[in-house]
Amino acid sequence: MVYLHFQNQSIATQSQSITPFLEEADFKRYIKTKKLDHNGTKQILAEKKQELTKLTQMIKWLDKICTFLYVSITHIVSFILTYHLMITPFQRGRLGSVSLPAFIMNASTSIVFPVFRTLGVLKQRYQNAKEEERHIQLLTHTNTDNNEELGAALEKQRQHVQQEYAQYKKYQKTFAYQMDALINITIVGSCMDLYHSLGDHIDSRMGFVDMPLRLYRQIPFVSADKKPAMKVVRYIAKELLQEAASIVKFSFEEKNQAAHENCVDYLLTFHDIMQNKQLLIRAQEVSSIFHHLLLEQKQSIRIYEDLQGKQLLLSFSAGYAKKIKKLTHALNYSIEKYKDQIKLNSRLHDLMDAFSKKYPAASDTGLEWFYVGMKEDTQHQFSLYFPNDMDLSLQDNLIHDLQRMTDNLKSKGITAELIIEDRTLLISLDKQCLHKMTGRKFDEYIPTQAAAFKMGFATTSDNKTELNYSRVNKKSSPPVNAPASQLKVVTRADIVSFTLPDGSVKSYDPQKKYNAVVSLGDHRYALLQDEDKVLSPEQWTKFHTTLQAHAGRGLAAAEAEQGVIKDNRGFYKLKPLGAHGDERIPCGLLLRGENRRDMLMVFEGRNLMGHSALNRYHLRA
Amino acid sequence: MPSIVEDRKQIAALSKEIAEKKAAIQDHLYLGMAYTTCGALLQNYVQYYSKNPSSHHATFAFLKPWASA
Numbered sequence: 001m002v003y004l005h006f007q008n009q010s011i012a013t014q015s016q017s018i019t020p021f022l023e024e025a026d027f028k029r030y031i032k033t034k035k036l037d038h039n040g041t042k043q044i045l046a047e048k049k050q051e052l053t054k055l056t057q058m059i060k061w062l063d064k065i066c067t068f069l070y071v072s073i074t075h076i077v078s079f080i081l082t083y084h085l086m087i088t089p090f091q092r093g094r095l096g097s098v099s100l101p102a103f104i105m106n107a108s109t110s111i112v113f114p115v116f117r118t119l120g121v122l123k124q125r126y127q128n129a130k131e132e133e134r135h136i137q138l139l140t141h142t143n144t145d146n147n148e149e150l151g152a153a154l155e156k157q158r159q160h161v162q163q164e165y166a167q168y169k170k171y172q173k174t175f176a177y178q179m180d181a182l183i184n185i186t187i188v189g190s191c192m193d194l195y196h197s198l199g200d201h202i203d204s205r206m207g208f209v210d211m212p213l214r215l216y217r218q219i220p221f222v223s224a225d226k227k228p229a230m231k232v233v234r235y236i237a238k239e240l241l242q243e244a245a246s247i248v249k250f251s252f253e254e255k256n257q258a259a260h261e262n263c264v265d266y267l268l269t270f271h272d273i274m275q276n277k278q279l280l281i282r283a284q285e286v287s288s289i290f291h292h293l294l295l296e297q298k299q300s301i302r303i304y305e306d307l308q309g310k311q312l313l314l315s316f317s318a319g320y321a322k323k324i325k326k327l328t329h330a331l332n333y334s335i336e337k338y339k340d341q342i343k344l345n346s347r348l349h350d351l352m353d354a355f356s357k358k359y360p361a362a363s364d365t366g367l368e369w370f371y372v373g374m375k376e377d378t379q380h381q382f383s384l385y386f387p388n389d390m391d392l393s394l395q396d397n398l399i400h401d402l403q404r405m406t407d408n409l410k411s412k413g414i415t416a417e418l419i420i421e422d423r424t425l426l427i428s429l430d431k432q433c434l435h436k437m438t439g440r441k442f443d444e445y446i447p448t449q450a451a452a453f454k455m456g457f458a459t460t461s462d463n464k465t466e467l468n469y470s471r472v473n474k475k476s477s478p479p480v481n482a483p484a485s486q487l488k489v490v491t492r493a494d495i496v497s498f499t500l501p502d503g504s505v506k507s508y509d510p511q512k513k514y515n516a517v518v519s520l521g522d523h524r525y526a527l528l529q530d531e532d533k534v535l536s537p538e539q540w541t542k543f544h545t546t547l548q549a550h551a552g553r554g555l556a557a558a559e560a561e562q563g564v565i566k567d568n569r570g571f572y573k574l575k576p577l578g579a580h581g582d583e584r585i586p587c588g589l590l591l592r593g594e595n596r597r598d599m600l601m602v603f604e605g606r607n608l609m610g611h612s613a614l615n616r617y618h619l620r621a
Numbered sequence: 622m623p624s625i626v627e628d629r630k631q632i633a634a635l636s637k638e639i640a641e642k643k644a645a646i647q648d649h650l651y652l653g654m655a656y657t658t659c660g661a662l663l664q665n666y667v668q669y670y671s672k673n674p675s676s677h678h679a680t681f682a683f684l685k686p687w688a689s690a
Contacts, residue, residue, distance in 0.1 A: 070656065
């Protein structure tokens with residue numbers, strides 16, 4: 001601020017030419033020294049320069065501090081707002097009528113709008129400067145008197161235009177980054193939305209609620225001059241895909257058909273979105289996510305195992321075939337690329353190939369392979385389900401062929417077994433694995449619609465099913481090398497004696513109805529027979545055969561228990577009879593009382609089968 | 622060598638610039654105060670929700686204690 005001092009008129013008059021340039025302090029100093037010669041002026045100049053440097057430095061620091069505060073606060077505020085707008089509804093388990101993309105777009109708008117406005121202002125400024133330049137240029141053409149002056153002004157204006165343009169372009173670039181980030185975030189939001197739309201079908205155990213929050217923390221809010229989006233979006237996409245893969249597995253385990261279908265839909269939609277945005281996760285990444293790949297080729301289902309030796313059944317019903325084909329098509333690249341690395345059991349592959357060639361129409365008849373092998377690489381188990389309407393002669397042929405193949409494997413030193421149970425063929429390439437196969441894993445990896453076809457020890461009145469058993473029962477000509485312990489047929493007289501609740505031991509009488517404890521050697525099992533259920537002698541035989549086959553494998557003598565539990569599925573559960581094993585995994589017996597012909601028997605026990613897996617046997621009678 | 626008049630002119634320009642810088646510093650200080658206020662609000666917010674985790678339904682409920690005070 002320029003200061004004029006008139007208190008001392010003489011000095012003011014004396015220094016009239018100087019004072020307009022001096023501030024008060026300088027002027028006082030001038031009065032004090034009574035002289036403002038060249039040296040004094042130089043000293044003041046130096047002081048001014050020093051002060052200016054100091055102030056510039058201070059502003060620089062203040063700028064840094066303010067920027068830091070601004071960025072921190074805006075980020076925190078943005079997060080809080082987003083949290084309330086988007087995350088909280090998820091945590092409450094409802095979205096209302098507003099989808100996540102809408103939420104994100106709303107939030108995005110609030111972020112984008114100021115940026116967009118600034119961009120507009122800058123553009124306007126640039127256009128104004130350009131207009132001014134044009135105007136001056138026009139003047140230079142019309143006014144030739146002061147061309148020099150106009151030329152200088154024009155040059156100056158051009159520089160100004162360039163500056164404005166550079167600023168506008170710079171901001172535009174930033175804006176583009178921000179928009180890109182927002183679009184990508186919106187895409188992820190769409191995927192999340194899809195993901196959440198599955199929420200109705202999936203148990204909350206899958207951690208639905210946690211996931212978006214966890215992921216959302218990874219999304220950087222739009223920051224200028226940086227490229228925040230791609231890497232993070234890709235990362236999130238990968239995470240989402242992993243989650244989806246785990247849901248697919250989960251839906252298998254839970255036999256949740258609806259959820260499974262939705263998961264597959266989700267995966268495909270997700271895949272499409274990513275592909276459209278060229279954000280497709282590379283096939284090998286997908287491959288690494290899905291450790292276990294299943295390809296549907298030539299009407300047979302092939303199962304690949306990865307190098308980690310982990311296996312997962314990916315078995316899909318016919319309804320999924322197209323979807324899975326689409327998905328696997330996307331993975332083909334990966335398969336082809338890593339073909340050499342994928343350790344495919346060639347012998348099994350050959351076996352399945354031969355099988356497919358010989359019976360090309362097998363898949364049309366609904367014949368399905370289920371891979372149930374787990375654990376070590378050397379153990380492979382396959383289950384082949386014979387559909388109801390499958391031609392019996394074809395079944396015979398299949399059985400014989402498979403038997404021949406199994407023998408062939410045996411001759412090559414591979415432990416192989418072929419077991420026929422009910423309408424299901426079980427092929428075990430490792431004897432040890434046989435038990436595991438009949439355990440929980442078999443159950444959990446079979447989709448719901450196939451549950452009715454699970455292995456069993458009984459039969460229905462269906463002639464086709466009876467055929468299997470009758471074949472087995474013909475000891476003289478067994479079609480397969482079935483383990484005697486499982487397929488042994490014993491007579492009625494051998495088996496059934498039971499202890500009634502009052503302690504008396506009775507022999508089996510199929511005409512009576514029982515609520516009893518069955519004694520099998522040292523072991524006793526509570527048995528509830530539904531009042532309207534009359535088991536046929538054959539059913540009793542099979543029942544007892546099963547019991548006998550698995551009794552005495554480390555299971556301690558069971559104490560009779562009077563209590564009978566009927567669960568919400570209508571199963572009668574008699575458990576666990578005081579087995580000394582792990583109480584969390586009781587031994588038991590289930591009878592299904594809904595249908596006279598249906599009996600579901602479940603053995604659950606750590607020791608029952610001599611291994612730690614939870615064993616579950618279903619008897620469909 | 623610049624004359625005394627030149628120096629004086631330079632002094633005047635520097636004075637003007639210094640005055641502008643001082644005004645800018647003042648602006649920065651105001652801005653800092655505003656940010657500090659925001660920070661205090663946020664701190665209050667965080668404290669409120671850490672104490673009342675179930676009150677997520679009311680986004681601005683954390684302002685109530687201040688309003689009542």
